[in-house]
Amino acid sequence: xxxxxxETPFQRRKVLQTAGAIGAAGLAGCSTNTDATxxxxxxxxxxxGGADETASPTEAxxxxxxxxxxxxxxxxxxxxxxYRVSDTTTSARINKILDYPGGASDSETFDxxxxxxxxxxxxxxxxxYELHEGLEWGGDYGTMTAEDVVYTxxxxxxxxxxxxxxxxxxxxxxxIGPDSEPVEYEVTGExxxxxxxxxxxxxxxxxxxxxxxxxxxxxxVKPYRDAGDADGMDKDSYITDAVYGNGNxxxxxxxxxxxxxxxxxxxxxNYYRREKIGEIGDRDYTESxxxxxxxxxQFDESSTAxxxxxxxxxxxxxxxxxxxxxFRGNQSTQLYESPFDxxxxxxxxNHRANGWDPIRESRKVRYAIGNxxxxxxxxxxxxxxxxxxxxxxxxxxxxxxxxxxKLTSLPGDIEKARSQLEAGTSDEYGYExxxxxxxxxxxxxxxxRTTGNPSVEIASNYxxxxxxxxxxxxxxxxxxxxxxxxxxxxxxPDNVEGEPDWSIGSFxxxxxxxxxxxxxxxxxxxxxFSTSPYAPWSAVRxxxxxKGTFNLWxxxxxxxxxxxxxxxxxxxxxxxxxxxxxxxxxxxxSKDMPFIFTSSGYNVTGLNNSVVGLPGEKTxxxxxxxxxxxxxxxxxxxxxxxxxxx
Amino acid sequence: MGMKWYIARRIAxxxxxxxxxxxxxxxxxxxxxxxxxxxAAQQAAxxxxxxxxxxxxxxxxxxxxxxxxxxxxxxxxxxxxxxxxWSISRQQTVLTAIGNAYPYSLQYILPSTIFTTFxxxxxxxxxxxxxxxxxxxxxxxxxxxxISIPNFWxxxxxxxxxxxxxxxxxxxxxxxxxxxxxVFYDSDVPISQGWLSVANxxxxxxxxxxxxxxxxxxxxxxxRAQVLEYVNSDFVKTAxxxxxxxxxxxxxxxxxxxxxxxxxxxxxxxxGVVFAGSLIIEQVFQIPGLGQxxxxxxxxxxxxxxxxxxxxxxxxxxxxxLIEDLLYTVLDPRVDYSDR
Numbered sequence: 001x002x003x004x005x006x007e008t009p010f011q012r013r014k015v016l017q018t019a020g021a022i023g024a025a026g027l028a029g030c031s032t033n034t035d036a037t038x039x040x041x042x043x044x045x046x047x048x049g050g051a052d053e054t055a056s057p058t059e060a061x062x063x064x065x066x067x068x069x070x071x072x073x074x075x076x077x078x079x080x081x082x083y084r085v086s087d088t089t090t091s092a093r094i095n096k097i098l099d100y101p102g103g104a105s106d107s108e109t110f111d112x113x114x115x116x117x118x119x120x121x122x123x124x125x126x127x128x129y130e131l132h133e134g135l136e137w138g139g140d141y142g143t144m145t146a147e148d149v150v151y152t153x154x155x156x157x158x159x160x161x162x163x164x165x166x167x168x169x170x171x172x173x174x175x176i177g178p179d180s181e182p183v184e185y186e187v188t189g190e191x192x193x194x195x196x197x198x199x200x201x202x203x204x205x206x207x208x209x210x211x212x213x214x215x216x217x218x219x220x221v222k223p224y225r226d227a228g229d230a231d232g233m234d235k236d237s238y239i240t241d242a243v244y245g246n247g248n249x250x251x252x253x254x255x256x257x258x259x260x261x262x263x264x265x266x267x268x269x270n271y272y273r274r275e276k277i278g279e280i281g282d283r284d285y286t287e288s289x290x291x292x293x294x295x296x297x298q299f300d301e302s303s304t305a306x307x308x309x310x311x312x313x314x315x316x317x318x319x320x321x322x323x324x325x326x327f328r329g330n331q332s333t334q335l336y337e338s339p340f341d342x343x344x345x346x347x348x349x350n351h352r353a354n355g356w357d358p359i360r361e362s363r364k365v366r367y368a369i370g371n372x373x374x375x376x377x378x379x380x381x382x383x384x385x386x387x388x389x390x391x392x393x394x395x396x397x398x399x400x401x402x403x404x405x406k407l408t409s410l411p412g413d414i415e416k417a418r419s420q421l422e423a424g425t426s427d428e429y430g431y432e433x434x435x436x437x438x439x440x441x442x443x444x445x446x447x448x449r450t451t452g453n454p455s456v457e458i459a460s461n462y463x464x465x466x467x468x469x470x471x472x473x474x475x476x477x478x479x480x481x482x483x484x485x486x487x488x489x490x491x492x493p494d495n496v497e498g499e500p501d502w503s504i505g506s507f508x509x510x511x512x513x514x515x516x517x518x519x520x521x522x523x524x525x526x527x528x529f530s531t532s533p534y535a536p537w538s539a540v541r542x543x544x545x546x547k548g549t550f551n552l553w554x555x556x557x558x559x560x561x562x563x564x565x566x567x568x569x570x571x572x573x574x575x576x577x578x579x580x581x582x583x584x585x586x587x588x589x590s591k592d593m594p595f596i597f598t599s600s601g602y603n604v605t606g607l608n609n610s611v612v613g614l615p616g617e618k619t620x621x622x623x624x625x626x627x628x629x630x631x632x633x634x635x636x637x638x639x640x641x642x643x644x645x646x
Numbered sequence: 647m648g649m650k651w652y653i654a655r656r657i658a659x660x661x662x663x664x665x666x667x668x669x670x671x672x673x674x675x676x677x678x679x680x681x682x683x684x685x686a687a688q689q690a691a692x693x694x695x696x697x698x699x700x701x702x703x704x705x706x707x708x709x710x711x712x713x714x715x716x717x718x719x720x721x722x723x724x725x726x727x728x729x730x731x732w733s734i735s736r737q738q739t740v741l742t743a744i745g746n747a748y749p750y751s752l753q754y755i756l757p758s759t760i761f762t763t764f765x766x767x768x769x770x771x772x773x774x775x776x777x778x779x780x781x782x783x784x785x786x787x788x789x790x791x792x793i794s795i796p797n798f799w800x801x802x803x804x805x806x807x808x809x810x811x812x813x814x815x816x817x818x819x820x821x822x823x824x825x826x827x828x829v830f831y832d833s834d835v836p837i838s839q840g841w842l843s844v845a846n847x848x849x850x851x852x853x854x855x856x857x858x859x860x861x862x863x864x865x866x867x868x869x870r871a872q873v874l875e876y877v878n879s880d881f882v883k884t885a886x887x888x889x890x891x892x893x894x895x896x897x898x899x900x901x902x903x904x905x906x907x908x909x910x911x912x913x914x915x916x917x918g919v920v921f922a923g924s925l926i927i928e929q930v931f932q933i934p935g936l937g938q939x940x941x942x943x944x945x946x947x948x949x950x951x952x953x954x955x956x957x958x959x960x961x962x963x964x965x966x967x968l969i970e971d972l973l974y975t976v977l978d979p980r981v982d983y984s985d986r
Binding site: 076078079080081086167169171172230231234235240258259260261262264295297298299300301303304307308310311313482485486505506507508529538539541542543548549550 | 684685686687688689690691692694695696697698700701703706707732735736737738743746747802805806809810813826828829830831832833834928929930931932933934938939942
């Protein structure tokens with residue numbers, strides 16, 4: 001699926017279901033067989049706003065405007081409402097008619113969109129925004145002003161509690177710091193406004209939610225806000241028919257949406273980038289976009305989508321890792337490979353009371369399971385090498401990945417696993433012949449995995465076999481994504497006698513011994529997490545801190561105060577300090593190994609051979625991205641990416 | 647008067663049965679877990695927010711915060727006043743959604759139904775008249791193939807063969823590329839080129855063929871069985887003795903009698919196969935029809951979207967049974983309901 005259809009450097013954190021290529025997958029619709037996550041990668045949320053300026057240009061081609069581009073998509077957008085975006089598919093569609101306000105072209109450089117400039121003050125507590133002049137709304141709402149932005153912020157996005165008439169789902173992103181205080185916004189000119197951060201944020205370029213946020217004209221929102229009529233606003237034809245996009249704010253205009261079939265766009269001749277941005281770095285927007293029409297063709301069946309790619313009826317489709325070999329050397333298609341997906345996958349271990357206690361009690365036991373799981377073999381055999389190994393909760397190409405000497409590796413040695421198992425368990429456990437016994441006889445562990453994914457199935461079967469070599473019996477249950485979340489990931493103090501000391505929510509109902517899931521489990525496969533590689537602290541805080549809102553595993557330890565480190569890192573005033581804190585923390589996480597870290601995502605996209613100018617390094621089969629910020633960004637194509645004229 | 651009273655009672659029963667079916671469906675949907683709610687809670691938790699509050703906001707947004715009886719009554723009133731609600735998953739009214747979807751379903755279901763009725767009956771009648779002859783065996787092969795082959799697999803195979811292989815293959819030096827069929831259904835073709843355009847018909851061939859296989863087999867088997875029941879009866883022997891040809895005996899005598907039980911399966915079996923099969927067809931070929939609409943409505947817990955088509959299909963089936971029963975009186979004058 002089209003890479004680059006992302007949510008700017010500000011990444012929504014998502015639980016991921018292992019896709020065919022362990023690719024990132026949108027949250028919404030990421031739950032059942034009918035949804036995208038089990039299928040080839042959907043619109044990925046990785047990548048930055050444009051090409052890496054250090055990448056060498058690809059082959060020269062005479063590029064002119066024209067042609068129709070058809071993308072195969074296995075996911076469904078939920079609406080065209082810019083205020084109700086909860087999945088990457090929907091945001092990717094809306095992104096065709098509304099540019100993002102801004103992005104990052106590398107780790108430190110702001111990439112303009114609607115915002116002409118974005119400046120963070122020294123001390124990292126104030127941000128000054130300036131809009132381009134002449135940004136036109138669709139309909140009769142004139143030009144975009146700072147007042148439009150700040151009105152939406154103060155009347156839709158930042159509201160909480162009883163005042164919250166709209167129920168926007170991303171409000172929490174605007175409350176930051178240890179005390180969750182709001183960012184304050186103030187208009188300073190017709191096209192300028194300022195944000196005051198309650199805490200210092202050196203990496204705010206990668207955390208600023210406004211860079212991934214859309215808004216609508218104040219004059220449109222105000223009547224509904226005054227009436228408190230959220231439902232009315234959602235059903236207004238200005239939103240449902242995407243009239244807002246008929247100005248110059250995006251590369252395309254909305255044409256039509258045939259539900260369960262296709263969504264079509266036509267080239268916007270008034271696209272603001274041509275005049276307002278033009279050439280920037282090695283990107284040239286003076287003629288963009290290059291397609292006359294852009295169509296997303298929906299498929300519910302992956303095989304149909306791949307067949308359509310082979311016959312040329314679609315021009316781009318995501319390829320599951322099991323099918324990549326079918327396309328290598330194919331005469332009519334080329335492959336775009338990117339090892340820079342920010343999805344992180346691991347073997348989940350249950351630290352709660354309804355799991356096997358030594359998993360929680362002993363690091364050595366976790367090492368033993370890790371050696372049995374043997375992540376490197378899993379990557380080679382289950383994922384056909386199309387995954388990037390990692391040893392901690394951060395992609396190995398990310399800016400905070402510790403050096404190898406500071407990471408714990410698992411060589412996949414069964415003999416070592418045996419000795420770790422014996423050393424990590426009490427005297428009640430031990431080997432009797434080849435079998436590993438506990439107080440109730442041979443140890444039996446229960447595994448649960450997601451359905452519909454061959455890679456996960458292979459991995460689980462391999463682990464079962466390896467556990468058997470360790471003398472441990474195991475059972476595997478395959479569950480639908482929603483069932484997995486509901487019965488295994490969610491936990492509740494109602495399942496344990498007594499009241500919990502604290503409770504955070506459905507995914508962390510209390511301490512490990514005071515809140516457990518409905519169903520018993522020890523090991524879970526198929527669930528991962530997306531993490532913003534340049535601003536990973538929130539992901540770590542929500543998953544690994546004892547009171548993290550998403551610490552469904554019940555992980556806790558006394559050695560390292562993750563919460564404190566996260567707090568210090570996320571509010572550090574310099575990049576060097578952030579680097580030092582985060583690297584140290586990731587090193588500890590590797591050593592403590594709450595889960596068996598396996599790999600980060602690897603996206604393979606198939607394209608029609610007539611598409612040229614892809615960013616990255618040329619390979620025998622097509623191209624390969626050389627940086628996280630390199631994406632197939634068809635929403636804002638530069639002269640490096642367009643279709644050759646037939 | 648007796649017949650009119652019978653019809654009036656049957657219509658009243660149709661309304662009642664439809665209401666019952668819809669109420670059960672409404673109840674089942676109300677009991678099923680909401681994927682959207684789960685997703686909202688999940689997202690909030692991962693962002694460090696309050697999962698329970700997110701669930702409540704979601705419920706409020708789609709109206710699940712109201713008590714069950716209030717939602718049910720609102721919906722019932724809406725059905726009667728033709729305000730069938732708003733589809734959360736499609737962001738349009740339910741009537742608009744159905745209006746947009748049904749032409750796509752009709753354009754392959756109708757030809758398929760006509761084809762299977764005439765061809766299925768025809769093959770069955772022929773097979774019954776020529777029992778145990780090569781043509782009868784050929785018909786049985788077709789029938790067993792249609793009944794046995796899984797539609798899903800068959801559809802994908804046809805796509806591979808006619809869509810992908812035909813692109814590059816040649817037979818006896820003749821390239822098959824001109825005979826290549828589209829891999830999926832492009833919903834823009836009927837809009838831009840016309841519903842009866844060659845391009846649209848071409849992309850309907852495979853869906854129609856796949857849908858026809860199962861119901862054609864059923865029609866064939868039933869009609870063959872009926873012919874076999876009457877082919878050795880006294881009135882047929884008399885007709886033959888009087889010099890009637892096979893065709894005369896079949897159409898003038900056997901068909902009339904056999905049609906009575908055959909109409910019985912026309913509504914129930916055909917509609918059932920068609921509606922069940924249409925979901926698979928639409929899934930594989932990506933046809934944005936009613937099958938997809940209902941399926942996506944169920945998986946997205948979009949109650950309003952599910953209930954509209956359920957109402958239509960339930961009403962059609964029950965009303966169709968009434969028409970069927972009335973047809974009996976035409977086909978067989980001995981049947982009379984006026985004393986019921």
